[in-house]
Each structure stands twice: as structure tokens, then as C-alpha cells.
Amino acid sequence: QVQLVESGGGVVQPGGSLRLSCAASGFRFSDSDMHWVRQAPGKGLEWVAFIQFGERLKHYTDSVKGRFSISRDNSKNTLYLQVSSLRPDDSAVYYCVKSGWTAPGHHFDYWGHGNLVIVSS
Amino acid sequence: EIVMTQSPATLSVSPGERATLSCRASQSVSSNLAWYQQHPGQPPRLLIYGASTRATGIPARFSGSGSGTEFSLTINSLQSEDFAVYYCQQYDNWPPYTFGQGTKLEIK
Numbered sequence: 001q002v003q004l005v006e007s008g009g010g011v012v013q014p015g016g017s018l019r020l021s022c023a024a025s026g027f028r029f030s031d032s033d034m035h036w037v038r039q040a041p042g043k044g045l046e047w048v049a050f051i052q053f054g055e056r057l058k059h060y061t062d063s064v065k066g067r068f069s070i071s072r073d074n075s076k077n078t079l080y081l082q083v084s085s086l087r088p089d090d091s092a093v094y095y096c097v098k099s100g101w102t103a104p105g106h107h108f109d110y111w112g113h114g115n116l117v118i119v120s121s
Numbered sequence: 122e123i124v125m126t127q128s129p130a131t132l133s134v135s136p137g138e139r140a141t142l143s144c145r146a147s148q149s150v151s152s153n154l155a156w157y158q159q160h161p162g163q164p165p166r167l168l169i170y171g172a173s174t175r176a177t178g179i180p181a182r183f184s185g186s187g188s189g190t191e192f193s194l195t196i197n198s199l200q201s202e203d204f205a206v207y208y209c210q211q212y213d214n215w216p217p218y219t220f221g222q223g224t225k226l227e228i229k
Contacts, residue, residue, distance in 0.1 A: 035218075045157075045165065045208055047218035059216040095164055102171055105212030107155040109176065111164035 002026040004096045004112030011118045016086050020115055022079040022096030030074040033099050033106060036081045038092035039114070048094070049081060050106070064090075086119045093117075123147050123211050127221035133229040136199050142224045144192040144209035152188045153213035159223075160205045168207075169194065196226075204228050 008020040020036070036048040049070040050059045058070055069082040079096055093114035099106035124147040134140045144154065152172040157165035167176040169185035172192060182197040196203050209221040 044222045045210075045220040047216075047220070050216065050218075061217045100170070102153070102212070105153055105215050105218070107167060107170040107210070107212055108157070108165070109167045109170075111166070113164055 002098060002110040004098065004110060006094065006096050006112045006115035009094065009115035009117045011120060012086055013121050014087060014119055016119070017082070017084040018086070018117060020081040020083065020094055020096075020117070022081075022112055024077045024079065024096075024098070027098065027110075029072075029077040033101065034070075034072065034079045035097040035099055035106070035108065036070060036079075037095045037097050037108065037111075038090075039095070040089070040092040043092075046092075050099075051079070083117065086117075088119045091117060091119045122217060123150060123214050123219050125209055125211055125219050125221035127207075127209060127224045129224060130222070131225045131227060133227050134199055135229045136201060138199055140196045140199055140203075140226055142194045142196075142207050142226070144187075144194070144221050146190045146192075146211055146213075148214075149189045150211040150213035153211060154185075154187070154192050155210045155212065156183075156185055156194045157208045157210065158203075158205050159208065160202075165208065199226075201228075 003025045005023045051070045067085045071080045095114045096112040097108045098110040100109040126145045154172045156169040159165040173185045206223045
């Protein structure tokens with residue numbers, strides 16, 4: 001079955017950096033588009049970033065452009081999110097998400113259990 | 122950016138009854154809409170995509186309808202495990218993908 005296991009979160013000071021990882025199994029990772037979606041405490045869902053299966057195409061929500069970088073290693077079945085210049089409003093549970101494609105876009109069919117990032121001094 | 126608006130914010134319904142949740146898009150998203158269910162402390166789960174297609178393993182009591190800017194999620198014969206927060210998400214015009222703010226379905 002599909003499994004997405006995130007790691008790398010924690011408490012970081014404003015301006016700091018982290019690298020979130022997501023180990024994927026149970027499906028053909030190298031053929032799958034992937035995303036990061038976050039949820040601030042007690043709030044709704046916010047899409048953060050997308051990476052195409054071949055890594056050729058990437059997209060970000062405006063608030064993280066220039067600060068976050070999504071990448072993947074298909075040989076290790078692992079998705080990454082490098083988060084830098086962190087701000088308190090980046091505090092959230094970050095979900096690794098596998099998507100399904102229904103033209104013209106993606107729905108999110110499998111979610112990891114999430115990884116909490118707290119930005120605080 | 123397409124803004125998704127869900128109503129009501131909270132819906133109180135008795136077990137065994139029917140619940141209808143609404144989602145409105147700020148512009149047409151055709152049928153490119155998904156619904157998710159989230160229990161406290163759990164990740165979201167895909168229920169519906171294409172506005173009306175149930176995801177794998179989703180019970181038939183869940184149904185989605187609508188197109189353009191108006192959508193609804195109907196849950197018939199509410200079970201205890203159905204009380205949760207529900208989100209809609211558009212994938213017609215991206216990036217960004219956008220979600221509604223959620224509807225909390227609570228036991229009456």
C-alpha cells in the first residue's frame with residue numbers, strides 16, 4: 001500500500017532553515033507527481049509546492065517563492081522540501097502528498113501523516 | 122487565484138440523517154473539484170474528484186455534485202466516523218491549487 005513518511009521537522013528560529021524529507025513506498029515514485037501541502041495549527045489546508053515526476057517542472061505558492069525549494073531523488077524514492085528564511089507564519093504541519101492527474105490538474109490522493117515545523121525564537 | 126468558499130462553517134446533524142455541504146468557486150472550475158475529509162490529528166483523505174467521482178474505497182453514502190462555481194457534498198445516513206472537517210479543492214486553474222476554508226460536521 002502507499003506509504004509516505006515525512007521527517008526533518010522541528011523547532012527553528014526565525015530566519016533559519018530545515019530540510020523536510022518524505023520517504024515513499026508502495027507505488028512507482030518515479031512516475032508520480034508530488035506536492036507539499038501545509039496546515040497551520042487550527043487552520044485550513046494550503047498547497048505549498050509541486051514537482052513533476054521527472055523534476056522538469058516545479059511550482060510554488062507565492063508566499064514561499066525564493067525561500068523554499070522542492071526536489072526529489074527518484075533513485076531513493078524520496079521527496080524533499082528545503083525551507084529557508086523561515087518566518088513564524090511558516091509554522092505548520094507539512095504534508096507530503098502524492099497526486100493523481102485528472103486534466104487539467106491534480107487532486108491529492110495519498111497523504112503522509114505530516115511533519116510539524118515550528119518557527120519561534 | 123481562484124478563491125474557494127465553503128458553507129456553512131459548522132454543520133450540526135444527527136447520526137443517521139443526511140448532511141449537505143457547499144463549496145463555491147470565485148470563477149468557473151468546470152468539474153475540476155475534489156473533496157477531502159479530515160479527522161483531528163489525521164491527514165486529509167480524498168473522497169471525491171472530478172466533482173462526483175468517488176475515490177477508491179469511499180462508501181457510496183458519499184456523493185458529490187455540481188459544476189462551474191457551485192458544488193455540494195452529500196453524506197447520507199451519517200455514521201459516527203463521518204463527523205470531521207471537510208475541504209473542497211479546485212484544480213482547474215493552477216498554480217496555485219486552492220482549498221476552501223473547511224466545514225466542520227458535528228454531531229447534533
